[in-house]
Amino acid sequence: xxxxxxxxxxxxxxxxxxxxxxxxxxxxxxxxxxxxxxxxxxxxxxxxxxxxxxxxxxxxxxxxxxxxxxxxxxxxxxxxxxxxxxxxxxxxxxxxxxxxxxxxxxxxxxxxxxxxxxxxxxxxxxxxxxxxxxxxxxxxxxxxxxxxxxxxxxxxxxxxxxxxxxxxxxxxxxx
Numbered sequence: 001x002x003x004x005x006x007x008x009x010x011x012x013x014x015x016x017x018x019x020x021x022x023x024x025x026x027x028x029x030x031x032x033x034x035x036x037x038x039x040x041x042x043x044x045x046x047x048x049x050x051x052x053x054x055x056x057x058x059x060x061x062x063x064x065x066x067x068x069x070x071x072x073x074x075x076x077x078x079x080x081x082x083x084x085x086x087x088x089x090x091x092x093x094x095x096x097x098x099x100x101x102x103x104x105x106x107x108x109x110x111x112x113x114x115x116x117x118x119x120x121x122x123x124x125x126x127x128x129x130x131x132x133x134x135x136x137x138x139x140x141x142x143x144x145x146x147x148x149x150x151x152x153x154x155x156x157x158x159x160x161x162x163x164x165x166x167x168x169x170x171x172x173x174x175x
Contacts, residue, residue, distance in 0.1 A: 079101045
């Protein structure tokens with residue numbers, strides 16, 4: 001009898017691993033090598049831009065590189081996210097916004113696997129940042145499906161996150 005065998009891991013397994021990992025639908029993904037300097041600069045600039053605009057909001061918080069446990073077999077670590085009404089030390093609720101800075105080693109995971117995951121989990125806005133092209137792709141969840149709402153390079157556009165309006169200036173993103 002030839003039965004296919006595949007490993008399926010849970011959050012309990014994930015918590016025992018050394019190093020940087022994500023586990024998506026029970027499959028582990030290594031988070032190495034560490035992001036490049038350009039990747040980190042872009043993520044830092046976006047975080048500062050968003051954080052400065054949400055200072056007056058008592059509910060929303062900008063976080064980066066934080067574990068988000070979506071299910072018993074799924075923990076992801078988005079580059080940047082905005083979540084509201086956070087309680088405890090582990091993020092268990094769905095963020096309002098997720099931003100992934102695309103690296104060659106993570107492009108397919110961010111564009112396909114995480115795209116589908118974030119859509120299924122109800123993340124209202126998903127932004128993919130392409131450092132090499134100096135471009136952002138924004139997707140909004142409309143009737144449960146991500147619809148592309150823009151490609152941006154040098155534009156200023158607005159986002160609404162939990163009744164907070166954020167001005168996103170693309171020119172501030174690129175180092």
